[in-house]
Amino acid sequence: MESSLKATIELFVKRLMSRSALTDKEVSALLELRGSPKVYRSHSDLVRRGDLLEHSCLVVDGLVGRFGQNGEGERQISGLYIAGDMADLPSVVSPAAGWGIGSLSQTTILRIPHVQLRHLASQYPGIAEAFWRDCVADGSIFSEWVVNVGRRDSLSRLAHLFCEMAVRSERAGLGDRTFFRLPITQIDLADATGLTGVHVNRILKKLREASIANFRSGEVTIQDWDQLVSVGDFDPAFLLFGGPSPRITEPTGSSMKNVPQPAPAA
Incomplete structure (x- = not known):
C-alpha cells in the first residue's frame, strides 16, 4: 500500500507539472505530502x-465522479x-462542499489534510500557483x-467523453488513445451525458x-481515433495540456519582485 500511495502522490505532482513550472525544491516539498488511505465500495x-x-480526496485507484442532485434524488455527473487526480482541491479554500463526490467503482482515496496543503501554499508561492492553475x-x-x-447530440456526447478520458488516461500513464480502463456502468454513463441507460446502450x-470504439466490462477500446474525434466534436484545448504556463511567482521565493505595485493614492 505504501508504494502505491507514493506512486499516487508522484502522479499528482506530474499532473501539476503538466500545467505549471515547479522547482526541484517545490517538487520535493509536494512529494512529502502524507494522508490517510480509505477504501470505498x-x-x-x-x-x-x-x-x-478538512481534507481533500486524492484518487489512488478506481474512478470518482462529481455530481449534482435534484430534489427527487436524481444525479447528474x-x-x-482518475488516479492522480485530486477530486476536490478547491475545498482547501472553500471547505463547505457545494457538490457531491462519489465512487463509481471500488476506489481507494488518500485523504490529505487541508492544513498540509495550506502550509505548502503559504510556504511556496509556486505551489499555490500550481494549485490555482489546477x-x-x-x-x-x-x-x-x-x-x-x-449542445451536442447523443452520439457526440458519448464520443466526446471517451476522447476526453482517453487523453487524460494517456497523460497520466494509465492507458493510451487506443485502450484505457473506465470502470463505469452504462447507467453512470447516462448520468454523465444526460441520457437514459437505454439510449446509451444504443449509442x-x-x-x-x-x-x-467499443466499451465493455469497464474498458474502452478505440479502433478509429480520428473518427471518434470527428464524431465527438473534440478539441483537447479545454484540458489545458499545452505545457507549463509561465510562472507568476519567482522561483527564488521573491514573489513580489516583479509584481507591479499600486500607485500611491492622490
Missing part, C-alpha cells in the same frame, strides 16, 4: 453537499476523476461538460458497429 458517497471538509483546469473541463450535455452499439 462502488457507488459510495465520499463527500455530500454541505459537508464541512459533472466530472470524472482548479482553473478543473473549471475549464466542467465548462466543456456543460457544452457537451447542452454504444452504433460506435461498436461502425468500428469506432
